[in-house]
Amino acid sequence: MPWYVLLAALAVLLILSAFFSLSETSMMAINRYRLKHLAKEGHRGARLTSQLLLNTDRLLGVILLGNNLLNAAAATLVAVIVSIFFGHSDAALFIGTVGVTFAILVFSEITPKVVAAAYPERIALASSYVLTPLLKVFSPVVWFINLFVKALLILLRLKPQNEDLTQKISLEELKTLVLEAGHFIRQKHQSMLLNLFDLENVTVDDVMVPRGQIEAIDLEDDDESIRDQLLTCYHTRLPVYRGAMDNVTGIIHVRKVLNQMRSENITAVTLEKIMREPYFIPSGTPLFSQLQLFQENRERVGLIVDEYGEWMGLVTLEDIVEEIIGEFTTHAPSQAGNFLKQEDGSVIVEGSNLLRDLNRKLGWNLPLGGPKTLNGLILEYFQDIPEAGTSVKIAGYPMEIIQTQDRVVKVVRIFPPLAPIEEKLPDSYAES
Numbered sequence: 288m289p290w291y292v293l294l295a296a297l298a299v300l301l302i303l304s305a306f307f308s309l310s311e312t313s314m315m316a317i318n319r320y321r322l323k324h325l326a327k328e329g330h331r332g333a334r335l336t337s338q339l340l341l342n343t344d345r346l347l348g349v350i351l352l353g354n355n356l357l358n359a360a361a362a363t364l365v366a367v368i369v370s371i372f373f374g375h376s377d378a379a380l381f382i383g384t385v386g387v388t389f390a391i392l393v394f395s396e397i398t399p400k401v402v403a404a405a406y407p408e409r410i411a412l413a414s415s416y417v418l419t420p421l422l423k424v425f426s427p428v429v430w431f432i433n434l435f436v437k438a439l440l441i442l443l444r445l446k447p448q449n450e451d452l453t454q455k456i457s458l459e460e461l462k463t464l465v466l467e468a469g470h471f472i473r474q475k476h477q478s479m480l481l482n483l484f485d486l487e488n489v490t491v492d493d494v495m496v497p498r499g500q501i502e503a504i505d506l507e508d509d510d511e512s513i514r515d516q517l518l519t520c521y522h523t524r525l526p527v528y529r530g531a532m533d534n535v536t537g538i539i540h541v542r543k544v545l546n547q548m549r550s551e552n553i554t555a556v557t558l559e560k561i562m563r564e565p566y567f568i569p570s571g572t573p574l575f576s577q578l579q580l581f582q583e584n585r586e587r588v589g590l591i592v593d594e595y596g597e598w599m600g601l602v603t604l605e606d607i608v609e610e611i612i613g614e615f616t617t618h619a620p621s622q623a624g625n626f627l628k629q630e631d632g633s634v635i636v637e638g639s640n641l642l643r644d645l646n647r648k649l650g651w652n653l654p655l656g657g658p659k660t661l662n663g664l665i666l667e668y669f670q671d672i673p674e675a676g677t678s679v680k681i682a683g684y685p686m687e688i689i690q691t692q693d694r695v696v697k698v699v700r701i702f703p704p705l706a707p708i709e710e711k712l713p714d715s716y717a718e719s
Contacts, residue, residue, distance in 0.1 A: 290368065290371060290372070293364060293367065293368050293371075294368070296364060297361055297364050297365065297368070300357050300358075300360050300361040300364065301357075301361060301390060301391065301394045301395050302394075303353070303357050304353075304354055304357040304358055304361065304391065304395035304396075305394060305395045305396075305398070305399040306399075306414070306417075307350050307351075307353045307354035307357070308354060308395055308396050308399040308400050308403070309399040309400070309402065309403045309410050309414065310350055310403075310410070310411070310414040310417075310418055311347070311350045311351075311354070311400075311403075312399070312400040312403035312404055312407070313403040313404075313406070313407040313408075313410035313411035313414065314336070314339065314340065314346060314350075314407075314411050314414070316403065316404050316407035316411075317336065317407040317408055317411045318407070318408065319340075321408060322336060322337060322340075322408075322411075323337070325412075330412070332412030332413065332415050332416065333412060335412075335415035335416065335419050336411050336412055336415040338419070339415055339418060339419065339422070344433055344436070345422060345426075345429055345430075345433070346418070346422070348429035348432055348433055348436075349418065349421055349422045349425050349429050350418070352425060352428065352429065352432065353421070353425075357395075358391055358395065361387060361390075361391060361395075362384070362387050362391075365383045365384070365386065365387040366380065366383065368383070369382075369383035458484055461484065462481055462484055465477055465480050465481060466481075478613070479611055479612050479613075482610055482611045482612075482613075483575075483611050485610075486573065486574040486575035486578070486607075486610065486611070487573050487574075487575050487576075488573075489573070489574045489610065489643075490570075490571050490572060490573055490574065491568055491570070491571075491572050491573075491574060491577055491589070491591050491602045492570055492571060492591065492599070492600075492659055493574075493641070493643050493655070493659060494574065494602060494606045494607065494610060494641070494643065495591050495599065495600035495601060495602045495606075496600050496601045496602070496606075497599070497600045497639065497660070498532060498598055498599060498600050498601075499639075500639060501526060501532075501600070501601050502520060502521070502522060502525060503525060503526040503527065503528055503532065503535075504516060504517070504525055504526070504527045504528070504539070504558065505528060505529070505530070506527060506528070506529045506536065506555040506558065506559065507529060507530050507555070508555075510552065510553065510554045510555065513553060513554070513555065513558070514548075514552070514553050517541060517544055517545070517548075517553065520541060522541070523540065523541050523542060524538055524539065524540055524541065524587065524588050524603075525538070525539055525541060526538055526565065526590065526601065527539055527558060527562050532598065533597070533598060535565050535590060535598060536559070536562070536565070537559075537562030537563055537564055537565055538562060538563050538564075538565055538566070538588055539558055539561060539562040539563070540561075540563075543561055544557075544558070544561065547561065565590050566584065566586045566588065566589045566590065567589065567590050567591075567592050568580075568589040568590065568591050568592070568602065569591075569592065570591055570592065570593045570594070570599060574607050574610060577589070577602070577607060578604075578607050581604050581607070586604075587603060587604040587605075588601065588602075588603050588604075589601070589602050589603075626640065626645070626648070626649070629700075631702075632702065632703050633700050633701060633702045633703070634649060634700070634701050634703075635689065635698060635699070635700050636661060636698070636699055636700075636701060637661075637697065637698060637699075638660065638661050638662035638665070638695060638696035638697050638698065638699055639660055639661070639662060639695075640660060640661050641659055641660055642654070642655055642658070642659060642660065642661060642664060643655060643659075645661065651684065651701075652682065652683075653681075653682055653684065654681075654682050661696070661699060662695050662696045664681060665679070665681070665686065665688070665696050665699065666695075666696065668681055672691060672694055672695075672696075673688050673691065673696065674688070674691065675688055675689060675690055675691055676688065683704045684701055684702065684703075684704060685701070685702040685704075686699050686700065686701050686702070687699065687700040687701075687702075
């Protein structure tokens, strides 16, 4: 055969080998979730690619069979060309070997695989139209080769399994996918999705309103006091108790009570007729589970009780929704403005603040594994009730106790970790 025909045949072999390299890399690098979506949309190339990836061993078998066969043919053809021009010269054969190796690496391996890694979807879908019939034609050969492959894997005690087209991912990996999808998901939507993922790790204890901060109606009060409390209350639903807060008897909807005021005076007996039975929630219930329970039981307010049946606090449907989308409702005057930023960078906060709220509103990183409130965190550290003026550093945050009252820490000044605090803290500053 003329030398130019041999060179043309060599070029064709390198091009065909490049096709198999393109196919191999693109098939392994294609986004499986995107592929599944395209297959559901009816894309024929996506369906063919999905079928090929269901049997990875057979797919790799036909690709590597073609790739290695073509590379070996190219090397043999170079040897023939060298023998035609230079005879049986060892030096010419060595140079030819180096040359064909360089050509295979550049034109048939590295360049095609780099291109396939950059555009896996486009190349994989197109190559599936060629690989599918090739796999049917060479199926007996691939099956025969895979017999030896399986025997070798058995000797090595390896049992690879065909992975599902859409591999399972962990929750942390899913969070990473949401964060990486910045071009497709708005930042606000990303925050909502991440908060939704965390609902299983957050319990009702983390978002509840402590019992000491709950406004409730005592049925043993006189009728005038009850009426004044209903007219001035901020909330739409109020717990009702008799004598002591531990003796909760029901929940009333203030709007129904105000409608009742048009026709008759409101008394304790009237409240007992229109109130609903209290809905109790065990302490430690995950927020996501409680959200479903609220929906199933058609409730909006629940009272949290511990393992001894003691009433700990209250949680509402709005509290859970705010954990997902952020704050959107107005708060009672007693709950608004409960921290004050100072010019020196410190923040004056109430001890009753939830640690989760402080972390979320101020961007802090106070520990959440133990106590739920700032007061509880400080008392746990001291194992006692500290006096006003005492300073301490907890989790890297310098704190100064400003006011204590009734066995609780009422007001605390917290300094940011990076602020120049040495000259601002009193001499009694202590570091944990």
